[in-house]
Structures are given as C-alpha cells and as structure tokens.
Amino acid sequence: MSRTLDRIGTWIGWAFFADLANGLALTFGYMFSKSVTMQYPDKEKWLPYSRYRGHHFLKRDEEGEIKCVACELCARICPCYCIEVIPYEDEKGNRRPAKFEIDMARCLFCGLCEDACPADAIALGQQYEFSSFSSRDLVIGRDDLLGKPGKAMTGGGVVAARLNTEQDVLVETSEPQGYNWWRNIRRT
Amino acid sequence: MELVVALGLIVFKVALLIAILLLLPLPLTWLERKIAGHVQQRMGPMRVGWHGLLQPVADGVKLLTKEDHIPAEADRFLFKLAPILALAPPFVVFVAVPFGESVSVLGTEITLYVSNMNVALLFVFAVIGIEVYGVIFGGWAANSKYAVLGSLRTCAQMISYEIPMGFAVIGVVMLAQSMSLLDIVRAQANVWNIVYQPVGFFVFFVAGLAESQRIPFDLAEAEGDLGAGFHTEYSGIRFAFFMVSEYAIMLLTSVLAVILFFGGWNGVLVPLPPLVWFVLKVAFFVYVFIWFRFTFPRYRYDQLMAIGWKVLLPLSMANIIITGVAFL
Numbered sequence A: 001m002s003r004t005l006d007r008i009g010t011w012i013g014w015a016f017f018a019d020l021a022n023g024l025a026l027t028f029g030y031m032f033s034k035s036v037t038m039q040y041p042d043k044e045k046w047l048p049y050s051r052y053r054g055h056h057f058l059k060r061d062e063e064g065e066i067k068c069v070a071c072e073l074c075a076r077i078c079p080c081y082c083i084e085v086i087p088y089e090d091e092k093g094n095r096r097p098a099k100f101e102i103d104m105a106r107c108l109f110c111g112l113c114e115d116a117c118p119a120d121a122i123a124l125g126q127q128y129e130f131s132s133f134s135s136r137d138l139v140i141g142r143d144d145l146l147g148k149p150g151k152a153m154t155g156g157g158v159v160a161a162r163l164n165t166e167q168d169v170l171v172e173t174s175e176p177q178g179y180n181w182w183r184n185i186r187r188t
Numbered sequence B: 001m002e003l004v005v006a007l008g009l010i011v012f013k014v015a016l017l018i019a020i021l022l023l024l025p026l027p028l029t030w031l032e033r034k035i036a037g038h039v040q041q042r043m044g045p046m047r048v049g050w051h052g053l054l055q056p057v058a059d060g061v062k063l064l065t066k067e068d069h070i071p072a073e074a075d076r077f078l079f080k081l082a083p084i085l086a087l088a089p090p091f092v093v094f095v096a097v098p099f100g101e102s103v104s105v106l107g108t109e110i111t112l113y114v115s116n117m118n119v120a121l122l123f124v125f126a127v128i129g130i131e132v133y134g135v136i137f138g139g140w141a142a143n144s145k146y147a148v149l150g151s152l153r154t155c156a157q158m159i160s161y162e163i164p165m166g167f168a169v170i171g172v173v174m175l176a177q178s179m180s181l182l183d184i185v186r187a188q189a190n191v192w193n194i195v196y197q198p199v200g201f202f203v204f205f206v207a208g209l210a211e212s213q214r215i216p217f218d219l220a221e222a223e224g225d226l227g228a229g230f231h232t233e234y235s236g237i238r239f240a241f242f243m244v245s246e247y248a249i250m251l252l253t254s255v256l257a258v259i260l261f262f263g264g265w266n267g268v269l270v271p272l273p274p275l276v277w278f279v280l281k282v283a284f285f286v287y288v289f290i291w292f293r294f295t296f297p298r299y300r301y302d303q304l305m306a307i308g309w310k311v312l313l314p315l316s317m318a319n320i321i322i323t324g325v326a327f328l
C-alpha cells in the first residue's frame, strides 16, 4: 500500500518538476558553500603532510658535517638506478661522498633510499615545486641536496604561495597535523 | 526645433541602447563564469583585476587580436554575413521593448522606450525569427560537418519552439487586449500575469530557453558532441559577434518574461523606482538562465523534439482554450 502511495507521490512530484527543483536547490546550495580550490600560484599553496615524499635532501650532523657515509646502499636499492655515489676519504679519514647525484627525472619517489640509509643521511622532504624545462637540470648534485629544505613538522594545510622555499626556509602551517582536508568538500 | 529635439532624443536613445547591449555581455560573461565556478565549488576567474572583474576585457582583447580565420572551402560571402545576421536582430528587437513609462529630466518627460508600437509583440517575434538565419548561414557556409549539423539542429529547434512560444503569449495578449508591450505592462498594474497564466509562463520560459539556445537546449553548439556546433569554424571578432548575439537573446528572453508575465516595472510591497524594479527582475531571470546552465544536462535531440511538439504545443493550446473560456 505504502509503495503504491510512494509511487503516486513520485508521479505527482514529477508532474510539478520536483526532481528538477531538487537539482536546482542543490546547485544553489553549493553556490554559497566554500570553494575547495586554492589560488595556487598566486596566493596560497598546499603544504603536504610530513610523510609526503617530495624532493630529497641530505642531512648534516651536529658539527655541520654531511651525514652520508657514501655506502651506496641507496644507489643499490633504488629501483630506477637514479642515484650515483662516488666515495672519497676526507682529512679526518671518514668516508664521504665526493659526488652524490640524484636524477630527479627518473626518480619515482618511492622513498626506498630513505629506508635503506644506515646513517639517516637522506630523506624525502615536502618540496614539490621543482619542474624544469630541461631534464638535465633535474640531475641534482650533493651541494644542492644539502641546501634543500628539510621536513616540516606540520603539514596538510594552506600556506602563502610566494615564500622563498629555495633556501633553507621551512614552511610550516598553523594547522595541526592531521588537518582534515575533506571537511571542506561537503557542507554538512 | 521640436522636431530636432525629438530626433536627437531618438538618436540618443538608440545609441544608448546599442552601447548597453554591446557592453552588457562583458559583465554577463564574468557573472556566468563566476557562478559556474561557485556552483562547482571553484572560485572562477580571480587573476585579472579584483576577483577577476577585468577578465572579460582580457578575453575581449584576446578575441580581437586573434587571427580571423576563414576555412579554405567556405562560402566567403555567407561566412562573413552570418555573424552580422546573428547580431543585428537581437539589437533591432529592443527598439520595440519598453523599459518603463517615462522619467522627467530637466522638466522634459523622456519616455523609456524608443517606440510604442501597437504590434510590438508581433514585431519582436518576427525580427527574432531572422536571427536563426545567422546561425544557419554560419553553419552552412563554414563547410564543416560539425557546423552544418549544429545549424540543422538549430533550424529544426527554432521552428519547433517558436510555435509554442507564440501560442504561449496569446493568453497574455487576450488578457491585455493589446499587442503593445506598454499596454500589456499597464494591464498588470494590480495583478501580474503569472497569476492567471502560470502554464503560459512555463511554456514561454521553456521555449525561451530553447530559443536562446541555452542549456538544457543548447543542441546547436553542443560542445560535447559537435565541437562548438554552428560556430566551430569561427574565430576572433566574428566569434565574438555570435557570443554577443547569444547574450543579447538571453537578455531579450528575460526582458520579455518580465514584461509579459511578471508585471514589467510594476513593483510589489517595496516602493522602488520602476526602472529599478525592472532591472532587478531581469537580473533575476538572467541569473536563473545561468543557474539552469550549470544544473541540468543537455537533452537528447529526439527528446528535445518530443518536448517541443508533444508537451509544449498541446499545453500552450490548452492554455489558450482555457483562457478563452474563462474570458467568456
């Protein structure tokens, strides 16, 4: 009985364009909801979560010495063979990389190099803006890697887009970690 | 002296009208893109000027500096004629459209219409019918499959929807006992026609959507299946002509809906100047047009024909008969 009533109700609804009105109401509601897009290159940009795998960086120890011991484990484990390490012995008799190059054009950002490193010398940071016109420019040397920004402790938020992230500047958001981006998508 | 003043006034009014109609598409495109953006939870244009306000100017400059391309196999004469044919009628129609009674400036009464024809409604429908030639010529002259398909669709669509549209307004004409748009508005001073003619308004509005080729009836330029429909091969300033024409027709349909069914410049409750009321109502309809565009999908071609012939036409006929019976 109630199913028949439902069906009659639906028919009456169709006759008065209830379905079309529903659609209109929905789009009208969305029109006044918050936009989920960011004005990326102009004003704001997304700072990824701290576990994001972006551009690599090499770390230094407390004395400012490069941490890498040139064991070449990262080069071994890398599925794309995009790391090239050539070791040398410095004045103190430590093994250090004379050449440390990552071909970012081939890297697939798996993070295995970070996991393999016994000296905790290499890691993947949050920088993702390093596109270039020539794939040759994407081969990054040791000194450049040392200069890359490290990991930010916070992440998942919107920051001003025009900060100079080329230098050692860490971009931190005021958003707590675990900021729920999806919250913006639907207004409920 | 009298004659000179009267002539000068007419020239001034026509110039003003043309200027407004040519410039209005600029804010309208901005509005359309902005509304599209917000409906889709984007921001729309933001980069040029404050909240992208200068975006239409940038687009205009881009269109003006684009190469004016004519396909090698095109019928050059018709190809050049079509944009003008599409653009002129919507402008001409506004001669017959009143925007209010009159305002007094410096002691002289200035009427807010160029001419008060006693067959204004007929004139509007006759002239707007010419616009379809622009679309058909444009599609045919380009010598392109997409364009010709688009213009064939337009041809059928325009003819099918002009009939119910014409019938839909007959009820209004019967109520006002006049075809003059001015008299029609005057007849609605107390009760708007929408109260007596809801079905007429519905038919008129749906047919108007089809006439101005807006979604859900934009089969002429269905970008999903026809490239850009009849103006696929047009570029630069000629394309801009078609755009302006489309916006002018959208505006015309809104204006006609307001005049015929929503009391023109007669206000309710809030005592605002008549012209303000008129502009507000038209703006509302323009918004509804844009709102529809970003809510509904496009109808299939056979559905379009079925709606036109099997739903709107009988409805408009029934509307006339019922109005007639009630009138007796």
Ligand code: SF4
Pocket: A074, A077, A078, A079, A080, A081, A082, A083, A102, A106, A107, A108, A109, A110, A111, A112, A113, A114
């Ligand atoms: S992230 Fe993966 S692909 Fe990239 S350098 Fe490290 S191991 Fe190689």
Ligand code: SF4
Pocket: A067, A068, A069, A070, A071, A072, A073, A074, A075, A085, A113, A116, A117, A118, A119, A120, A121, A122
């Ligand atoms: S970065 Fe780590 S794994 Fe790679 S060579 Fe240096 S110490 Fe070894």
